[in-house]
Amino acid sequence: MHVPDGFINAPVSVAAGVAAAAAVAVSLRGARRELDERTAPLAGLVAAFIFAVQMLNFPxxxxxxxxxxxxxxAAILVGPYTGVLCVSVVLLMQGILFADGGLTALGVNITVMGVVTVVTAHLLFRGLLRLLPPTRRSVTTAGFVAALLSVPASAAAFTAVYAVGGTTDVSLxxxxxxxVGVHVLIGIGExxxxxxxxxxxxxxxxxxxxxARGLATPLKLRVDGALVDAPATAPQPAAAGGSTKKVWATGLVTALVLAGFVSFYASADPDGLEKVAADNGIDAKAEEHAAAGSPLADYGVKDVEDARLSGGLAGVIGVGVTVVAGTGIFWAARRRTSDEPTATSAQVV
Incomplete structure (x- = not known):
């Protein structure tokens, strides 16, 4: 649903840019409370994984x-504030390097694809968890419903933005x-x-x-042929903060394989917004992307003739750049949080 340049007029694009910048600023502050020494690098991995999976268009x-x-x-894995930042990093990398999503429409894309989806999903997810039993299965179920509904919510948000700042006269x-109709179907895949x-x-x-924080499945013991809850004990090292290296490595390899190999088999059909735009004339004033001449434009490496190799290399580069940029941002946010008590103590002394 990447909005290109020319769909939304300049005043509304600027307003959306201001709103997106404010959302990112608030998210940076909020992310400091969500991130710790284990989750900061994983947040960068989540951004890279989202980048990789976004290359896999499905019919x-x-x-x-x-x-x-x-x-x-992103909201479920790393929290809503960090989730907004994850999607924003992905959209920024896609717009600058791959000419996907207009640069003048970056604020619109962050607002519609990032803020709206994260906030909608987070509210639905938390609401459902209050109604469901406190189990891991409930987390997955609530995530399914929240993801499903967050996509048509984003589609409705785009329509609202277009109603205010659209550049063509179409039937809203x-x-x-x-x-909403096509994005309900996309929401199922999501x-x-x-x-x-x-x-x-x-x-x-x-x-x-x-x-899933706060949820725990009690350990069962068989006593006299019956299963009973085991006595509460101190958290095991893995649950209390064990190494995340294996998870990080597995996630990174998965993202690289998806972007570098599986993406070649993605559907070549236009996505929901592109299809609706073409059918309704929304794209009448679409403009060429400012980064159309980028060496990685359209997810291919310039001057590499083999389509499979070109797309695969572009995907691998995209995952690498996104994980580095995302991890750097989240580590910086985490470090600033860690330094604040020290600075405060120094002032008191």
Missing amino acids: VAAGTSGHLLGGAL GKVLTAM AVITAATVGAVIAVRPDLVHG
Whole structure:
């Protein structure tokens, strides 16, 4: 759902940019409370994973495809504030390096694809957890529903932005119906990917899943043929803060394989926004991307003739750049938090 240049007029694009900048600033402050020495590097990995999976367009209807937005996944894995930052990093890398999503529309994209999806998913996820039993399965179930509904919410948000600042005169009712309709289908794919990823992580390291904090499955012991809860004990090292190197390495390899190899088999059909735009004339004033001449534009390496190799190299580069940029940002945010008590103590002394 990357909005290109020319879809939204300049005043609304600027306003969306201001709103996105404010959201990022608030998220930077909030992320300091969500991140610790274990989750800071994993947040960068989440951003890289979202980048990789967004390259995997899947068919949803005749001539239409969709891809992960990632807001729900990020919110559940690393928290809502950090989640907004994860999606923002991905969108920034895509816009600058790969000419995907207009640079003048970056604020619109961060607001619609990042803030709206994360906030919607987070509120739904937390609301559902209050109604469901406090189990790991409930986390996965709530994540599925939250991801599913966050996508049409994002589509509705785009329609609202277009109603205010659209550059063509189109029937907003038709646009809203078409956008929400196709993105409900895309939301199913989003929900499956989100639930599968959260389920995989929670199965091996539930302590690293932000949305699963506070949940614990009691250890069962068989006593006289019956299963009973084991006595409460101190947390085991793995749950209390064991090494995340294995999880990080596995996640990075998975992202590299998805972006470098599996992406070659992604659907070539236009995504939901592109299809709706073409069918309703929204793209009448679309402009060429400012980074159209980038060596990595359109997810291919310039001057590499083999399509499979070109796309694979671009995907690997994208994952590498995103994980480095994301990890750097999250480590910086975490370090500033760690330094604050020291600075305060020095002032008191």
